[in-house]
Amino acid sequence: MQFGIFSVGDVTPDPTNGTTPTEAERIRAMVRIALKAEEVGLDVFATGEHHNPPFVPSSPTTMLGYVAARTERLILSTATTLITTNDPVKIAEDFAMLQHLADGRVDLMLGRGNTGPVYPWFGQDIRQGIPLAIENYHLLHRLWREDVVDWEGRFRTPLQSFTSTPRPLDGVPPFVWHGSIRSPEIAEQAAYYGDGFFANNIFWPKDHFARLIELYRTRFEHYGHGSADQAIVGLGGQVFLRRNSQDAVREFRPYFDNAPVYGHGPSLEEFTEQTPLTVGSPQEAIDRTLRFREYFGDYQRQLFLVDHAGLPLKTVLEQLDLLGEEVIPVLRREFESLRPAHVPTAPTHESLRAGGSRGGTTSEEGTA
């Protein structure tokens, strides 16, 4: 089981004092958070990709390349890389380059993006979101696996005798997760290729995601990649921790109440009950996260959102200390003891290079 954090990269005023970080401060904070993730023993740092204010991470591989140079074990990933509006050729090149620089500590999560204007800004049409995701990934998949590609599709200029360079490190393409919050087509796509499926369930109730993941697992088996319970599933989560539950609630409430996504709507208590958001003690986060497994089956990657809604860097780093010291070690142990032997851990560069298209089944694989 891999544990990590994913960042949206929003620049949001701190509602408790009205201060807003500059872009420079926010970018430096994201890097600091990524480095801290490795320090406290997490496995994965994933950055979002956005092309509009108030978000800073428009160029994920630039940021991840910098983080790669300053870390040793951390897996660098995205949440998500826009498969609709990026040129799949550029994704192939950028992430292969990052793979080489990071000694293989790279995977990526593909998503469609739901910001309407980003599509026309990049010459695309949001109504073609699914067909773009399907066709662009099919090309990306080939570019990493075939040295010379002839290709023609609906959305991109044709390619003749094209070789994407550098070739993937050790001939092993980065592992791909497909992220979706509602589209069965994306679950189908992930299943078809035997790729991972990431359900960012942080804003929605579990029933919806149970259905999406079940579809992915069923179709993963249908396409012959293994049994349904061997499919590679990742989940989002959202925590705010203090040693004492009441302190966590009191401190987080103004950030919750004013959060860009759900602020001014449901109460903190309602949202905590309905979604995976956990505001409380480390033990509460442990109990809640272990329950994900009961709903969704054994899964391979858990990412937490910890640095949004204007939370100060100092607070976020404290969150990572609590996660790293008190939450993750227990979760790692518990999940590992519950995982049946035939269920793989998350694929890593090493496990893929070693020849399994899936991850290994040893307990240490994929963990830092």
Add this chain to the structure above:
Amino acid sequence: MTTRTITVISAGIGQPSSTRLLADRLAEATTARLTDRGLQVDLEVVELRDHARSLANTLLTGFATGPLGEVVERVGASDGLVAVTPVFSASYSGLFKMFFDVLDPDLLAGTPVLAGATGGTARHSLALEHAVRPLFSYLRSVVVPTAVYAAPEDWAGGGADTALAERIGRAAEELATLVAAREPGSTDRRDGFEQPTPFEDLLFGDQR
């Protein structure tokens, strides 16, 4: 299968409200006509007022939970819908619109709908035709030809032969005819989870 599921949506604000009064009359008349056809009716009346906060939350979060989630599920599984709104500012009320805004756009595709409205003056009656009917057309529902509007004076007429009673009867008959003719539980929706599009169709669908 001899049972039909009918859900009545009332967006009245007061308790009691004349909107609920009209909704109950329409529900009763529809039930009677389905019963006449030998069908059993599973009827539930939903007061949107009870879900006002949940509706506001759902607009922000994108998901309906708890009792509102159950209402949405029931509406999606209904064989017919009676939808009644007060007319506010020349259109349906905001509360009424919020409910239909949180539904998946194809949740009511093919579902027979009887639309009703109440208002402070008969001059607002065409709101049913210029606002409510197009809303259901967008949702691809089948709205019965007779929409029922009740102004204050309509509640003053006596007996079953008033203009309002006549319209209620006609509209209920139209709804019952459509509901009875439909396979219970049928829908024009395609469930992408139950019937996923095979990937080869997603990838090459346009070339076949």
